Amino acid sequence: MAAVHTLQAFFLFALVALLIPLSEASHNVFADLQSLDAIETTQVDDKLRTGFHFQPPKHWINDPNGVMQYKGAYHLFYQYNPKSAVWGNIVWAHAVSKDLVNWEILEPAIYPTASFDENGCWSGSATILPDGKPVIMYTGIDADGRQVQNVAYPKDLSDPYLREWVKPEYNPVIAPDAGVNATAFRDPTTAWRGPDGVWRLVIGTKDNHRGIAALYRSRDFVHWAPARRALHSGDTGMWECPDFYPVTDGNGNTRHVLKVSLDLTRYEYYTFGEYDHGSDTYAPDATLPDGDGGLRYDYGDFYASKTFLDTGKNRRVLWGWANESDSVADDVRKGWAGVQAIPRKLWLAPDGSQLMQWPVAEIESLRVGGSHVNVTDRMVHGNGGRGVNYFEVTGLATPAQADVEATFQVMDLDKAEVFDDAAWRGADAQTVCAARGADDKGGVGPFGLWVLASDELKERTAVFFRVFKRDDGKKHVVLMCNDPSRSSYGKGLYKPTFAGFVDVDIAANGKIPLRTLIDHSVVESFGGHGKTAILSRVYPTKAIGDKARLFVFNNGESDVKVTNLNAYDMGSAKIRTETETGSDYPAQSDTKTSQRNRKIDI
Ligand SMILES: *[C@@H]1O[C@H](CO)[C@@H](O)[C@H](O)[C@H]1NC(C)=O
Ligand SMILES: *[C@@H]1O[C@H](CO)[C@@H](O)[C@H](O)[C@H]1NC(C)=O
Ligand SMILES: *[C@H]1O[C@@H](CO)[C@H](O)[C@@H](O)[C@@H]1NC(C)=O
Numbered sequence: 001m002a003a004v005h006t007l008q009a010f011f012l013f014a015l016v017a018l019l020i021p022l023s024e025a026s027h028n029v030f031a032d033l034q035s036l037d038a039i040e041t042t043q044v045d046d047k048l049r050t051g052f053h054f055q056p057p058k059h060w061i062n063d064p065n066g067v068m069q070y071k072g073a074y075h076l077f078y079q080y081n082p083k084s085a086v087w088g089n090i091v092w093a094h095a096v097s098k099d100l101v102n103w104e105i106l107e108p109a110i111y112p113t114a115s116f117d118e119n120g121c122w123s124g125s126a127t128i129l130p131d132g133k134p135v136i137m138y139t140g141i142d143a144d145g146r147q148v149q150n151v152a153y154p155k156d157l158s159d160p161y162l163r164e165w166v167k168p169e170y171n172p173v174i175a176p177d178a179g180v181n182a183t184a185f186r187d188p189t190t191a192w193r194g195p196d197g198v199w200r201l202v203i204g205t206k207d208n209h210r211g212i213a214a215l216y217r218s219r220d221f222v223h224w225a226p227a228r229r230a231l232h233s234g235d236t237g238m239w240e241c242p243d244f245y246p247v248t249d250g251n252g253n254t255r256h257v258l259k260v261s262l263d264l265t266r267y268e269y270y271t272f273g274e275y276d277h278g279s280d281t282y283a284p285d286a287t288l289p290d291g292d293g294g295l296r297y298d299y300g301d302f303y304a305s306k307t308f309l310d311t312g313k314n315r316r317v318l319w320g321w322a323n324e325s326d327s328v329a330d331d332v333r334k335g336w337a338g339v340q341a342i343p344r345k346l347w348l349a350p351d352g353s354q355l356m357q358w359p360v361a362e363i364e365s366l367r368v369g370g371s372h373v374n375v376t377d378r379m380v381h382g383n384g385g386r387g388v389n390y391f392e393v394t395g396l397a398t399p400a401q402a403d404v405e406a407t408f409q410v411m412d413l414d415k416a417e418v419f420d421d422a423a424w425r426g427a428d429a430q431t432v433c434a435a436r437g438a439d440d441k442g443g444v445g446p447f448g449l450w451v452l453a454s455d456e457l458k459e460r461t462a463v464f465f466r467v468f469k470r471d472d473g474k475k476h477v478v479l480m481c482n483d484p485s486r487s488s489y490g491k492g493l494y495k496p497t498f499a500g501f502v503d504v505d506i507a508a509n510g511k512i513p514l515r516t517l518i519d520h521s522v523v524e525s526f527g528g529h530g531k532t533a534i535l536s537r538v539y540p541t542k543a544i545g546d547k548a549r550l551f552v553f554n555n556g557e558s559d560v561k562v563t564n565l566n567a568y569d570m571g572s573a574k575i576r577t578e579t580e581t582g583s584d585y586p587a588q589s590d591t592k593t594s595q596r597n598r599k600i601d602i
Pocket of ligand 2: 374375376566
């Protein structure tokens with residue numbers, strides 16, 4: 001409140017300061033912190049479609065499905081409404097790529113055809129069988145509205161695109177038993193095979209408020225039986241889109257990761273720990289919070305994710321869906337909704353404390369050669385308790401479609417404010433950042449980037465850090481935040497502050513790295529070399545296309561040095577549609593084909 005008051009006093013001053021042309025030095029400008037005057041109608045501009053995030057030309061998408069690599073091609077299936085930009089009529093759309101960047105969209109691979117999926121083909125996963133052939137298991141909504149699990153096999157393994165998929169007549173392979181809630185039983189994981197030769201997989205379900213990763217076993221991928229005990233469960237409501245896979249720590253030990261998407265919070269949480277193949281038990285490490293306050297892949301808009309093992313490159317790759325933050329009416333008007341996050345390489349931190357993520361290296365192939373901006377050792381002075389200092393990063397042709405890598409160095413950590421333990425003990429980072437946003441002056445930070453900023457700087461999305469110290473002054477708390485509260489003049493937008501803690505020893509050298517992928521309506525950021533990720537959707541009305549600008553700001557008392565900043569214009573991914581799809585597909589469940597495939601494949 002007090003801060004707002006002071007700023008109002010400086011309002012006139014701010015107007016004057018904004019008229020001064022930008023020059024080399026960082027500015028001390030009393031940025032106008034009045035709220036944006038919302039414009040009357042939100043008309044989300046079609047120029048806000050993404051350039052290098054995966055999006056089909058139109059309509060609704062959600063969960064990534066069946067992600068895999070097969071004979072050198074990457075496959076991305078995804079939940080898709082072939083008729084409109086709202087959820088419904090769900091099929092498995094299908095895209096293939098050689099590089100995870102450029103895609104060819106094929107005909108949908110799986111769509112309702114039989115009693116076991118006539119009301120929808122929902123999420124699922126691919127498994128590569130020991131002979132190298134892939135199989136998909138997905139959730140079908142059957143004639144009775146039950147959620148059942150079905151398998152599908154490629155019709156022609158010599159087609160490198162695996163365009164056609166066949167559903168054997170013996171589907172469903174897993175139906176909800178008595179005692180299982182048939183309308184909360186979905187999203188089978190990739191299967192894994194134990195030393196005993198038995199396949200296992202996990203299905204998300206719930207019992208009242210208890211979320212469950214239900215375990216099923218099979219010898220032949222046809223007959224499946226529930227294990228006596230679930231792999232894991234928790235008091236956090238329905239568990240959607242579970243994922244379970246091994247990672248290796250710095251000492252070559254195998255740990256297992258369990259991720260679940262919580263339908264109640266619409267966020268994802270993970271733990272990792274010990275999995276015992278003999279007893280089929282999973283015990284998360286005792287130090288990891290196991291619930292809805294635990295570790296997250298992404299502290300922003302990122303849901304229903306799924307990983308696959310990219311054997312060719314010996315890496316695990318993570319896909320996740322980001323929904324829109326505009327209104328349903330906007331989605332209908334613009335004709336599209338939903339994007340996939342940039343696929344991320346995922347691994348366990350060498351110290352074993354958390355997972356790390358980084359955009360797959362292939363995405364750097366879109367960096368436009370020759371138009372790279374490089375800033376070194378540039379100081380952004382502390383604000384001395386007054387206005388915010390900033391400088392513009394100039395030289396990019398397309399700051400609305402860019403890849404920015406920066407390292408910030410805090411010059412005076414002693415200026416860090418004391419972390420308010422009384423108010424914030426046990427609070428998540430989002431609560432702290434919502435209370436102390438980008439425009440709230442601090443000791444060390446807020447400092448970071450203003451992206452998708454308009455000429456008068458009124459529209460801007462802040463991606464920033466803020467450092468606090470504990471009472472004893474010994475340990476610091478580092479927060480990474482995404483504050484979209486001023487991202488748009490548009491009305492009716494969902495604009496929560498997203499935030500995560502960054503587990504870095506800031507006292508070591510004061511440095512903290514940030515990478516932000518800016519893509520028109522997506523701001524996807526990685527702090528601490530991949531320790532904390534935040535994806536946010538924003539819809540500027542002025543900072544669009546070549547009108548968007550990029551700044552570095554510091555609204556704290558401590559000076560901050562940009563030791564280096566490299567910004568790249570990004571080219572657009574080629575996302576081609578093989579044929580325009582109508583809403584009628586050929587019959588898929590052909591008895592003869594199914595039976596033939598059944599003999600060949602199983
Ligand atoms: C089953 O799940 C549905 C969907 O969440 C819920 O509405 C219903 O109450 C559940 N039924 C039982 C018996 O728990
Ligand atoms: C940026 O500029 C500095 C100093 O001029 C140079 O040392 C560094 O290699 C450059 N970085 C890149 C990525 O070009
Ligand atoms: C994305 O949209 C916002 C705004 O409508 C909702 O609040 C989120 O819950 C939703 N996220 C997911 C994962 O569905």
